[in-house]
Amino acid sequence: MNIFRHRPFGLLAPALLIAVAGCSSADDSAKVAVPSPDARTATVCRDLHRVLPEKLDGRDRDDPEPRSAYTAGWGSPAIILRCGVVRPPKMVDPKVAEGGDPDAVAGEVDGVDWLMEKHGDGTWRFTTANRVAYVQVSLPKGMPAQDEGTAVLTDLAGAVKKAIPKGIASMR
Secondary structure (H helix, E strand, C coil): CCHHHHHHHHHHHHHHHHHHHHHHHHCCCCECCCCCCCHHHHHHHHHHHHHCCCEECCEEECCCECCCCCEEEECCCCEEEEECCCCCHHHHCHHHHCCCCCCEEEEEECCEEEEEEECCCCCEEEEEECECCCEEEEECCCCCHHHHHHHHHHHHHHHHHHHCCECCCCCC
């Protein structure tokens, strides 16, 4: 058996892997973990999906992969919305309620209550409060919450109020 005859294929495999990895990293479509809501929450999340805006803070809608009625996205890098997520731990943290946590703040934008969390990597995450489902919105790195975050939440307020009634979300 001639080992040199098989060597080009051995060298080709790593090259193919690099080429495939290079193609996939250039792909701009966002990939998002899809929530698994209970039946009650799934119904209101599907209602929300139908009324979400086509534009958010001037960005066109471009839903992430895998496609789901529980996720939506706008722009690139994407602003990501996930409906039916579990309650964030900071939502029950007394330091947040008292204003003693600089990385998490409770606030209201156009009639919708939000928990606003700043992460160590510079990203922001907003989660609805006092609604029958938790809706989470994540801003991409480098997008300041004080400016664009307010516009994003303002653009989403009407859809959230229309589809997600006030109330207590499941405790899961």
